[in-house]
Amino acid sequence: MGAAAAAGLSPREARAAEPVLRVRVDRNTVEVGRPVTVEVEVKSDDRGRAQEPGDPIMPDLPGLKVAFRSSGMSRSMTYRNGLMSSETTRTFVYNLTPLQPGVYPLKIGVNDGGKVVLAKEVVTLTAEGATMSGAGSQQAQAPAAEGASPSSERLSEEVFAQIVTNKKRAYVGEAITAQWEVWQRVTANIEVDMLPVFKDFYAVELKAGEALEQFVGGRQWRVHPAVRRILFPQKSGKLRIGGGTLTVSPSSGFGLFSRPRGRAFTVRGEPVEVEILPLPARNQPAGFSANNVGSYVLSVEVDRQDLEQGEALTATFTIAGDGNLKVFDPGEWPTPTGMRSYPPKESFEQRVRDGKIYGVRKFEVLYVADTAGTIVFPAKQIDFFEPESAKYRVSESASIEVNVRPRAADPSSAGGGVVPPEADLSRPEADALAEQDQAGELSPVLGAAALERGHEQVSWLTTQRWKTGMLTVPGVGVAALSVAALAKRMRPSAQTIQARRHRSQARELLAKARAGVDGGVEFEATLGALVQAAAVRKAGDEAVGRERSRLLDTLRSQGCAEADVSMVGETLDACDAARYGAAAREPAERARLLRGVESLLRSWEVL
């Protein structure tokens, strides 16, 4: 007890906590040859630690290539309860490239003072697809791959190109994946002068992959998969794939800061030979097409199994599988007794997955049932050569029974009854139908003895007339507005109108005064009114309603001649005197007075 207590209380050697590893991958499943980014985070507590843990120990798995990309470090410090603690996090990024299919458990650890600490969680990486060959296989055991690794001579160069194939030996028509890789270990501008030549191969272009970083021969290389194709050899023998040519201009720096370094040089890719075997003659079916190489399945389905005599059905034959399906020769399609068939409508889809080419080819054959009864579609066989097993195989569709009912007796229903869905018609059938409806559907020709003339209803409203009319409307509007504006502008002003009115009134009064010269009737009154009005107008608005002396003063102040003012005053006085009988005048005197007034009014422009 005491010992235990002593042990419990005795001072221990300060020991740092174990580092913690966290492994992250950007994806768990990948195609063979494609890189996966792995991030290893090593978190360690700095307390009591004499030295930091080492770099991650990556798994050394056959078929898995590891390339280091980058690393980073961060440190965090915490102050809590008077204690300072710090933690260091180091992050390492790697590219893992599987070179053969399989499941790769990524057991990653770090060396912590002589002890290997593993990540608690083991991440697995699944690689799918065909085994890769070539330089990248140096770490991998790729049994199926026969591609050559870059030779030491090649690896001594700064830039080189090579063809990598997944097979060095194949049968005629068998798919071979070929990739043209450009390797570089220096910064350079690389231009492709000539692509590899795939003579004697039927080639299907694949999407070129992304550039990879590889550590080979003690050096870091950047590998560009420039061209990737699936090749189908068209003849047997040793076929050659040309190596292509590059122009390399070494440079230093990147982007805008890139500068040429040394002279440009040409790099020629080394051609690759592939041995193509002829298809075996043994067990080869009669009339076998050399294009039928691959692995295929044939199936058939019909759109209906119960139809009336004369009706059509569509049988869809589907061939699916991997291989060069586009050139696959399916042979003749069966035509069961009691039916007639038309040339098939064909559709084809192709896709590439895991370096293999898959396709689905459909043949839609239109059959028209000529006879009633049960008609059996016989099984259809396709022969193909399977390279994997090096054997000839057969795929057979199921046989299908179709029930054909006798045609309805009513002949009038024949036109509608025999019409298959339009989408399923083949050309002869469409023409046949067209012939059928010639008699019934089309309205007959007129068949007149002479052609009627002049009955065509030609519309008066032609486009030109309509446009003219539409343009006329704004024209009329503008013209009307212009006229209105002009009229407004030309109309006399209120002042002018008033002046005219006054002038007219003055003339009337003058005429009346003239008339009264001889008889004296209302002569003075009229003349007085005339002179008074003229004087007021001459004096202006301020003279309105004023007494005579003021009126005369105003006239003077307006600049009227004194003689005129005196005449006004005298005339008005004389008129007043005469009106009140103070002084009777003779006609001659009235005439003189009138002349004087007339002369005054003219000088004032009242008349």
Added chain:
Amino acid sequence: MLAVVLCGPVLGIWSTVAGADVVDSAYKSAGEAAMVGHWSEAVTQYERARSLLASPSAELEYDLGTAYAHTNELGPAVFHLRSALRLAGNDRVREGARRNLSVATRRVSLRAEVSGARVSMYEGWKSRAERLLRSQAVGWMSLLAGAYLAGLAIVRVLAPGVLRRLRSLLLTLGVICACLFLSLGVTRTIALGADPEAVVAGERVPVREGAGHHHATAFHVEGGSVVHLKESAPGWRRVRLDDGLEGWISERSLLL
């Protein structure tokens, strides 16, 4: 000289009559050939009559289109039946042309379905709207609206008192007419300026990516399709199908 002056009108009248006789003769022969089912001969004679006829005839277009439909030359059939409808002959012609055109277009669709070629026959809302705007009714409506506005402007100048008395009524009508005038005027102008149409002749005509046989074939269009003409190059026309696809067709494959 006198003989020429006197004989001139006589010869002119004679030549017109002779021309009419030739046209009628060809037309009659075509009708007789059609009656006994010799459609190729009927087409030849109808075409002859058409080439001799000075002005287009709805009856002749209808008969020719029908004869072409019988010979399964659907491009010319659609073209002539459409012409017959456009020329608007008598009721019998209109009815027959409409019916035969629908038969021909159905066959074109059928043929396109079988051959895998594209077809451009179904009118979308745009085509219908354009046709409506191009119609006489819309033309007259816009013109009448414009005439009202013009009248209003004249009344305002000549008899402003009338305008003052019926101010609210006239102005309301004026606003309506102005809206009609502007909207119909603009849209009808656009519709009248729309791309002209043509009918594709032949069967499964290749539509190329450029003007020339050396250009790749973008797709095929079935004869009888109605396409819009967009652009022209010597011997070639750039066309647009109703679904918006465009390409170049040899002029020889188009009926304009």
